[in-house]
Each structure stands twice: as C-alpha cells, then as structure tokens.
Amino acid sequence: MRKKTILLHLVLIIVLGVVVAGCGGKGASSASGPKDIRIGFAQCKADESDWRMANTRSMLDTFKGPGYQLTLSDSNNDAAKQVADVQGFIDQEYDYIVIAAVNMDGWDTVLRNAQAAKIPVILVDRNINAPQDLWTSYVGPDFKVEGEKATAWMAKHFGSNPVNVVNLQGQLGSGAQVGRSAALDDAIASNSNWTLVARQTGEWSTDVAKQVMTSWIQQYGSTINCVYAENDNMADGAIQALQERGIKVGGADGVAIISFDANRPYLQMTLAGLINCNVECNPLHGPRVKQIIDNLESGGQPKKIEIIDEEAFYWDTITQAIIDARQY
Numbered sequence: 001m002r003k004k005t006i007l008l009h010l011v012l013i014i015v016l017g018v019v020v021a022g023c024g025g026k027g028a029s030s031a032s033g034p035k036d037i038r039i040g041f042a043q044c045k046a047d048e049s050d051w052r053m054a055n056t057r058s059m060l061d062t063f064k065g066p067g068y069q070l071t072l073s074d075s076n077n078d079a080a081k082q083v084a085d086v087q088g089f090i091d092q093e094y095d096y097i098v099i100a101a102v103n104m105d106g107w108d109t110v111l112r113n114a115q116a117a118k119i120p121v122i123l124v125d126r127n128i129n130a131p132q133d134l135w136t137s138y139v140g141p142d143f144k145v146e147g148e149k150a151t152a153w154m155a156k157h158f159g160s161n162p163v164n165v166v167n168l169q170g171q172l173g174s175g176a177q178v179g180r181s182a183a184l185d186d187a188i189a190s191n192s193n194w195t196l197v198a199r200q201t202g203e204w205s206t207d208v209a210k211q212v213m214t215s216w217i218q219q220y221g222s223t224i225n226c227v228y229a230e231n232d233n234m235a236d237g238a239i240q241a242l243q244e245r246g247i248k249v250g251g252a253d254g255v256a257i258i259s260f261d262a263n264r265p266y267l268q269m270t271l272a273g274l275i276n277c278n279v280e281c282n283p284l285h286g287p288r289v290k291q292i293i294d295n296l297e298s299g300g301q302p303k304k305i306e307i308i309d310e311e312a313f314y315w316d317t318i319t320q321a322i323i324d325a326r327q328y
C-alpha cells in the first residue's frame with residue numbers, strides 16, 4: 001500500500017510540474033523563444049538626399065540585430081501614401097510604428113487608429129501637427145532653432161549692408177521646411193535691410209534647385225547676394241548654377257551660401273569656402289529610437305519630446321580635423 005501511495009504522489013508531482021510550466025511559468029517563455037519586436041518605419045523617401053540616406057542607414061543598421069524586425073516603407077515623399085503605409089502597419093499589428101513625416105498635417109485619423117490598436121507611435125526627425133496624446137515620443141531637431149543659427153550668421157556677415165536673399169525651400173509642408181523658412185521670415189521681418197528676393201521649393205534635390213537658381217539668376221542677376229538653401233543637396237545645385245555663370249560664390253565677398261544638414265561632402269565644400277554657413281541636422285536617429293523602444297519595452301516612460309543638440313559650421317573656422325571626426 002505504502003509503495004503505491006508514494007508512486008501516486010510522484011506521478012502527481014510530475015503531472016503538476018508540467019502543467020505549471022505550460023501555464024506561463026518560467027519554462028513557457030524558454031519553450032516559445034523570445035518574440036522579435038516588430039517595428040514599422042514609415043520613411044519619407046529613403047534615397048531622397050545625402051541626409052535621408054544617412055538617416056535610413058542609421059535606422060536599418062540599428063535594428064538589424066537579433067530581437068527586432070524592422071520593416072521600412074518608402075512613401076516616395078508622397079504624404080497620402082505615407083499615411084496609408086502607417087495604416088498598413090496598424091492592420092498588420094506591428095508592435096511599434098516609427099514615422100519620419102513627409103508632411104506636418106493629415107495625421108489625426110490614422111494616429112487615432114494606432115491608438116485604438118494600442119500601437120505606440122514614435123515620431124523621428126520630423127515634427128507634425130497632431131494632438132500630443134496621439135503619439136508617444138518625438139526625437140529630432142528644432143528646425144526653427146537651426147534656421148536661427150543660419151540667420152544669426154547672416155546678420156553678422158552682412159551687418160547693416162543690404163541682404164538680398166533667395167530661399168530654396170525643402171518640400172513644402174514638411175517640418176524641416178516650415179521651421180527653417182519661419183526663421184528666415186522672422187529675420188527678414190526684424191531687419192529692414194533684408195529683402196526676400198524669391199523663394200520656391202527645390203524639393204530637397206540638387207537638380208531641381210539648380211534649375212530654380214538658374215531662372216532666378218536670369219531674373220534677378222547680381223541683385224542676389226545670399227542663397228538660403230534648406231539642405232546640402234539644394235545648396236550644391238545653387239552653387240553649380242552660380243558657378244556656371246561665372247558668379248563668385250562664398251568666401252568673404254561671393255554670393256553667401258547657407259546650407260543645412262552638414263553631411264561630410266558638404267562640410268568639405270564649407271572648408272573650401274563654397275558654403276559659408278552649414279547648420280547640422282543630425283540624421284543618426286537609429287540608436288535614439290532604439291533607446292525609446294527599449295525603454296517602453298522595460299515598462300519605462302520615455303521623454304515626450306527629445307530635441308537633439310546640433311552645431312553649425314562656418315567657412316572661416318571649420319578644419320579638416322573637425323570634418324574627419326564627423327560620423328556622417
């Protein structure tokens with residue numbers, strides 16, 4: 001009898017042990033293996049500019065490791081398509097959605113859908129016009145502050161002399177364009193010797209900017225003494241157009257060139273004196289987004305808004321050593 005009782009107890013202990021492990025006990029997670037975190041990344045246009053390529057590379061490199069599964073959707077800078085891309089991530093029940101917004105507007109409905117699906121949304125690089133409760137975190141620059149660094153240099157360079165500036169804008173409605181253009185508008189409004197000669201979008205593109213600058217040279221000629229280009233690629237296009245017409249660019253007495261992004265090849269142009277002032281817009285957001293996601297995964301509460309500190313570089317103070325030390 002006693003032997004039978006012991007045997008019965010042993011069987012009961014083994015049966016109970018298996019049931020506990022199978023009901024989410026310690027053994028359950030090791031049995032099923034760690035679940036990859038699925039991240040949907042709605043990118044503007046992955047290869048649109050040197051900056052965007054560096055940004056895309058940073059995101060892909062950061063999340064290629066184990067534990068994450070990042071899917072990049074390229075909207076080709078089409079705002080409506082990007083909203084549809086985000087809805088696609090919601091429908092496929094991604095764990096996180098990361099957005100570098102083509103346009104500041106048009107986000108409320110799809111972000112409400114993400115909220116209803118309990119999918120955290122992280123804004124990277126580009127800010128948007130939507131209620132803050134619809135997104136979890138923003139990490140990126142303050143674009144207006146970037147513009148103010150550029151206009152501060154212009155004020156110092158021109159002093160009380162006339163400033164006849166043309167403005168090559170980024171894609172209209174993007175946070176980067178809105179912020180940088182607003183800084184120029186403020187400076188023009190508060191300096192009576194500043195005149196906005198012309199402004200038009202160069203679509204972040206070297207070729208489009210070169211075409212626009214060529215037509216401005218034909219219309220306004222030597223009146224123009226400053227180009228405020230809202231990214232490096234457009235600054236390059238403007239420089240090509242000016243140089244092809246034998247117009248002196250940069251340095252102490254050429255047409256002053258303002259640029260944004262500070263990609264390494266364009267910092268070389270700054271060192272060469274072709275770009276007078278190049279304001280950094282740091283694209284290396286992959287690790288910053290990962291930090292936010294890892295924080296959320298561990299039950300933390302990331303900052304709502306994380307503004308990245310950025311520098312500006314000038315033709316008469318930048319050095320090769322500074323350029324060589326840059327990460328992008």
Ligand code: AHR
Nearest residue numbers: 049051125176204231281
């Ligand atoms: O949002 C950052 C801007 O987007 C960069 O200045 C530009 O090059 C890119 O298209």
